[in-house]
Amino acid sequence: MKEVLIVYYSQTGQLFDILSNVASTLKGDQVNITYHKIEPKQGYDFPWQAEKFYDVFPESFLQITQELHPPTADVLGKKYDLVILGYQVWYLTPSRPIVSFLKSEEGKKLLANTPVVTLVACRNMWIQAQEKMKRLLLAAKAELKGHIAMVDRHGNNISVITIQHWMMSGKKDRFLGIFPKPGVSDTDIAQASKFGAPIRKALLSNDYARLQEALLQLDAVRVNPYLVQADERGNVLFSKWANLIIKKGGPGDPKRLKWIGLFKYYLLFAIWVIAPIVFIVFLLTYLPMSRKRKRDRNYYSSVALNES
Secondary structure, three states, X not given: OEEEEEEEOOOOOHHHHHHHHHHHHHOXXXXXXXXXXXXXXXXXXXXXXXXXXXXXXXXXXXXXXXXXEOOOHHHHOOOOOEEXXXXXXXXXXXXXXXXXXXXOXXXXXXXXXXXEEEEEEEOOOOHHHHHHHHHHHHHOOOEEEEEEEEEOOOOHHHHHHHHHHHHHHOOOOOHHHOOOOOOOOHHHHHHHHHHHHHHHHHHHHOOOOOHHHHHHHOOOOOOOHHHHHHHHHHHHHHHHHHHHHHHHOOOOOHHHHHHHHHHHHHHHHHHHHHHHHHHHHHHHOOOOOHHHHHHHHHHHXXXXXXOO
């Protein structure tokens, strides 16, 4: 019997639905599945209050851990043949609860010398978050064998509006009755079941050499060259802001909240002003940078880690 552990942190339930659909074609004879939902000791309310939504930025981006409720004895008592790790992206970084799990002693114990498939569900920019995930898994001595990226396929600015509506209202519906529904589409969520078959085949044969190739044939990852560039630039700027704000006090500190307010307006400026400029530059360099785009597409679609 092959033992599979599905680890995840989800506020809205979208990620759990995706993982459940993957599991529906993975489970069966010879495969037993265990779930572990990460539970922070200090949780996050959903829907978000705007102030708290932005106030989690510094610790999230800087990958500062928080206390978690430990996995149960039943979860810790098994040796797993595969771990499927589902995560969200917070501020271009794997969410703070997921980072905390990966850095915890319990997380390292569960992941060490174990094949891992990562599945991210997010708005659109996941590239650099997955690079951080690769490094976290390497530090935990895990073996990344596959990756699936489930994203909102609508335009960047449209998805900004719809995701904010969802996060602040708690409603995954059509904002004002005219915008598309936020998040990963219902169709893509339902079709996530297609990824279970190649994962099951690799698991039962204990051969993961071609797993990512098989997942890519099922449209598991789409790399948008413009978003690669925007993600890289965003990480540079976020690093400056996070390191500045973290020095102004802990979450909720009035002095810090003043800077969080400035960051909020900067973020809006970046989305609506800087991002279009980046897109124009991207278009202007489209032909000269064609080789780099091809290299980026191949690399970010893979499970390789460039340690340079």
